[in-house]
Amino acid sequence: MEQIQNKTYVWSFLGRISHWLLVVSFFSCFVTSFYENMLTLHISLGIVVFGMLLMKIVWGLIGPKYARWSDFRFALKDLKFYFIQKIKDRYRQIQPGHNPASSWFAFLVTWFGIVCCISGFVLYGIQEGNGLLSFLNDKYISYANGLDNIHIFLAYLLLIMIATHITGVLIEQFYHKTNMVMAMISGYKRAKGEDITTTFRMKLLGSLYILLTLVVAYYTYLVPENIFTKSKFQPVDYKALDADFHFECSDCHNLFPPYLLPSASWKKMFKDQHEHYGEDLELDESLVKKIENFMVTRSAEFSTQESAYEINKELKNSSEYTITKTNYWKIIHKDIKKDIFENNIVERKSNCVACHKDFEKGIIYDINITYPQNVTKN
Numbered sequence: 001m002e003q004i005q006n007k008t009y010v011w012s013f014l015g016r017i018s019h020w021l022l023v024v025s026f027f028s029c030f031v032t033s034f035y036e037n038m039l040t041l042h043i044s045l046g047i048v049v050f051g052m053l054l055m056k057i058v059w060g061l062i063g064p065k066y067a068r069w070s071d072f073r074f075a076l077k078d079l080k081f082y083f084i085q086k087i088k089d090r091y092r093q094i095q096p097g098h099n100p101a102s103s104w105f106a107f108l109v110t111w112f113g114i115v116c117c118i119s120g121f122v123l124y125g126i127q128e129g130n131g132l133l134s135f136l137n138d139k140y141i142s143y144a145n146g147l148d149n150i151h152i153f154l155a156y157l158l159l160i161m162i163a164t165h166i167t168g169v170l171i172e173q174f175y176h177k178t179n180m181v182m183a184m185i186s187g188y189k190r191a192k193g194e195d196i197t198t199t200f201r202m203k204l205l206g207s208l209y210i211l212l213t214l215v216v217a218y219y220t221y222l223v224p225e226n227i228f229t230k231s232k233f234q235p236v237d238y239k240a241l242d243a244d245f246h247f248e249c250s251d252c253h254n255l256f257p258p259y260l261l262p263s264a265s266w267k268k269m270f271k272d273q274h275e276h277y278g279e280d281l282e283l284d285e286s287l288v289k290k291i292e293n294f295m296v297t298r299s300a301e302f303s304t305q306e307s308a309y310e311i312n313k314e315l316k317n318s319s320e321y322t323i324t325k326t327n328y329w330k331i332i333h334k335d336i337k338k339d340i341f342e343n344n345i346v347e348r349k350s351n352c353v354a355c356h357k358d359f360e361k362g363i364i365y366d367i368n369i370t371y372p373q374n375v376t377k378n
Ligand code: HEC
Pocket: 248, 249, 250, 251, 252, 253, 256, 276, 277, 279, 280, 281, 291, 321, 322, 323, 324, 325, 348, 349, 350, 351
């Protein structure tokens, strides 16, 4: 059968830019999510994803013809007809705008994507105590895990949908030979229809909007402690707060911030002070009272740091106090090879400050992790 050679200009320049920005930012977001210390980059990329999805919605109201929601085809009978025709007629005439399948795809991806971004944004506030929603951390830390699961579920759902979309485009490209891949590059589709026109107003608003999104994302990534990333947990000067605590507890190892264990655990540790991992702390009664009091009033129960919350949940019915023996600690650090803990820089697991540089100031942010994986074993 003859190929239909008609061409229609369907995707505007800005529409295509926004589409490819979405592609790049979504995939980079996905990849960076696997690295704790790339959290700020992940957030910045998430801003681009969110920005481009919002643009899709607004562009669908004010943009050129085929990008408009009113041009989408959602009727289920059209969807059925679309697939029947696709199977029956390999070289069928395609429509210029969204076909029923891509209409549904664009609609669902946009909304799932927006919910995914919002869940991430809320999670960043609740779980990490970071960003504009950090004030939610105090009250809602217990919802963090549930929300985290929703966020991850949506991300994978989007990934599956995108894989389906790409498969669909490739089928168009190689089986139906409609050269669909080029449509999102050149803007032209091999279909009969009316070319779009982009007005000056659309071009102006669209380009300013894309620029603004990129500037906000870049700012978020580059400027430390900005309104989008600022943590509510500020470094604590434990030495100034209680010199005895600092002096007695940082002699043999790094200082452990009191929020890392529940009060019962600290009490038990002081009870066992003469057998502290083979050492005798030799603290007299009054000093024990003083330091213990300092620690138990700042223990895990009173902190809404993610680590404090998780450790408290795990240890609250026991009085265990070896942090590195908690499941929470073990799971987080499970991917770190044994030799890294034993190399000449880290030396042992409990030397937290080797990798969490502001550990002794009570800061264990994701982004503050230095991971000395290149150092060799001594
Ligand atoms: C005389 C040396 C010494 C002093 C002083 C000392 N510790 Fe320790 N502490 C140790 C040793 C040794 C270990 C075991 C370290 C290891 O397993 O790497 C340990 C382990 C710990 C751990 C568990 C670390 C883990 O693996 O999870 C905590 C928590 C801790 N100490 C808190 C304290 C506190 C609080 C004080 C102050 C009251 C204190 N230590 C004072 C020697 C000391």
